[in-house]
Amino acid sequence: MKRVKLVVAYDGTAYHGWQLQPGRRTIEGELNSALSALLQKEIQVIGASRTDSGVHALCNVAVFDTDTRIPAEKISYALNQRLPEDVRIQSSEEVETTFHPRHCSSRKTYEYRILNAHFPIPTKRLYAYFTYVPLDVKKMRQAAVYLEGEHDFKSFCAVGAVVESTVRTIYELTVEKEADEIVIRVCGSGFLYNMVRIIAGTLMEIGRGNGRPESVKTILEAKDRQMAGPTAPACGLTLVKYDFL
Amino acid sequence: MKRVKLVVAYDGTAYHGWQLQPGRRTIEGELNSALSALLQKEIQVIGASRTDSGVHALCNVAVFDTDTRIPAEKISYALNQRLPEDVRIQSSEEVETTFHPRHCSSRKTYEYRILNAHFPIPTKRLYAYFTYVPLDVKKMRQAAVYLEGEHDFKSFCAVGAVVESTVRTIYELTVEKEADEIVIRVCGSGFLYNMVRIIAGTLMEIGRGNGRPESVKTILEAKDRQMAGPTAPACGLTLVKYDFL
Incomplete structure (x- = not known):
């Protein structure tokens, strides 16, 4: 075997x-x-x-x-x-026969892609979330800094998810502009249910001017899902890297 | 009106x-x-x-x-x-009411995308042609140079297409490597039926070692569709720019 x-x-x-x-x-x-x-x-x-x-x-x-x-x-x-x-x-x-992909430490990277343009582009519709509302990448980047490191991400976890602990570590969270796309890239050891999509939804809210970058600190401290932004649609999310340590 | x-x-x-x-x-x-x-x-x-x-x-x-x-x-x-x-x-x-998009001079740019990797990537399958055969981008670039400028592109026109003249001008033809993709970008005033896909198919043949870059000269001179490579599949082709002069 x-x-x-x-x-x-x-x-x-x-x-x-x-x-x-x-x-x-x-x-x-x-x-x-x-x-x-x-x-x-x-x-x-x-x-x-x-x-x-x-x-x-x-x-x-x-x-x-x-x-x-x-x-x-x-x-x-x-x-x-x-x-x-x-x-x-x-x-x-x-x-090795003892290797179990969920029981060993790993480092996962997700990308959340946003097409931020005047109109949707059909060839991107399946792999990026479209919004015509202009997003301020600088503000999104400032907000992202508060999420890096070890935190209790309870505010960024779907309600009803059953987990022992909502503490997770984000090694890196970047927001890059690539032509008319904005790419949120998040690397961590593990993520709560919907965590990356709630992070994306929250950063987008801040990018469109609803809330200041510092508000992310308050959202984290509240440990309340209702304080964070909406769960961003699934199509924009791709698991791009998976390393076992 | x-x-x-x-x-x-x-x-x-x-x-x-x-x-x-x-x-x-x-x-x-x-x-x-x-x-x-x-x-x-x-x-x-x-x-x-x-x-x-x-x-x-x-x-x-x-x-x-x-x-x-x-x-x-x-x-x-x-x-x-x-x-x-x-x-x-x-x-x-x-x-202007006299503007007719086919009767005025224009400059069109097409991109032909090739995913040149070990295995297909599902999220790219609709917009890039996949081949696992390693392509030599340098050779493809050398071949591309012979196609730039004004030429009789009869060898690069689908058989049976009815046109007055098969002379066309390619302003620029580049071959770029972008991670695991190869992008052929061709800019011209107009193209014959299937011309860009036959150019892509011919450059790929040369890239995989079937024929030397210089052979493109002979192919042009032959004015014979059979001398050029196969018509590359449609999915890799996108009209990316259209300027009226």
Whole structure:
């Protein structure tokens, strides 16, 4: 028996997120079906990050156990033949049988893209959130600084999420202007449910002039979801980097 | 009666190109329907560039005549409400009634995007052509130089296209590497049918080592479509700039 690690890229537009759900298309479901058909045995992957409905990924991670004689490195090619075109394995390799993608320290980077232009651009509509309201990138950057480091992010966690602790560490949070797009890039060891989208929604509120950059400090201290901005739409969010430490 | 010029962006994935075709979704068809409904009169636009099935645009141009009292600048907003989300007007303005987008000199820029990576990336699949065969950008650049300037591009024109002359001028043809993408950017006054895609297909052949950069000279001189490379797939092509001189 060996454990195989997959790096998985997907366009989340047509999926109800990562996690298996009966009767709905999910990334986990597609992987399980394709692997089970390929290896002719019921396979269930363990995913690293359970991305939400509509969220994209360049490099989510999944592992599974198998006694197949197909070399681990070749599984990516064979699996891509069986997956729909909006899901593509980027690599497959054998890892220690004790490796569990959710029980080891990691560093994840998400990008939230905003098209800030006069009108929507159709070729960007699936991968960036559009707003014509001008956003002040400088203010968004000033606000971002308050979120870096270790904090209780309770105000930035979806109501109803059950977690032991809402303390998380953001290693880096940057806001860059790339032509008519604004890219919020956030790197951390782990994120609460909807945390990146609530951060994006809050920074956008500040960017459009609702609240000063310093207000983020007050929002953090309140530990109250209602104090933060709205949850930004899923389409703008992509998991772009996943490193295990 | 006034003439209104529209700048139109679209994701060509779901369309059978620009030009009106009975029973098929086309960009021209969508514009005619939306305008006719908005202005409550049968409207037929005149398009600048009749892009092919699957080709994208950031800025194609269309004009139409109307006696509406809606200010020309407001038509973009009203029209976007009625268009599908993969077609978006970028601007609308009144122009001289003699302005015809195909009868005046212009400068068009197309981009052909190639994802040159080990595996396809789902979020790029609709807007870039994927190939895992490593392409030598330096060779592609050397070949591109021979195509710049005024030439008879008969070898780069789809067989069967009816045109008076196959002489065209390419002002600039560049090949850039952007992370794992290669972008071929070509600027000219006008292009023959499939010309940009045949140029892209020919440069890719040279990039993968089939033929030397200098062979492009021979291909041009032959005036024979069979001498050039294959027509590259439509998804990689986007009309990115359109200037009237």
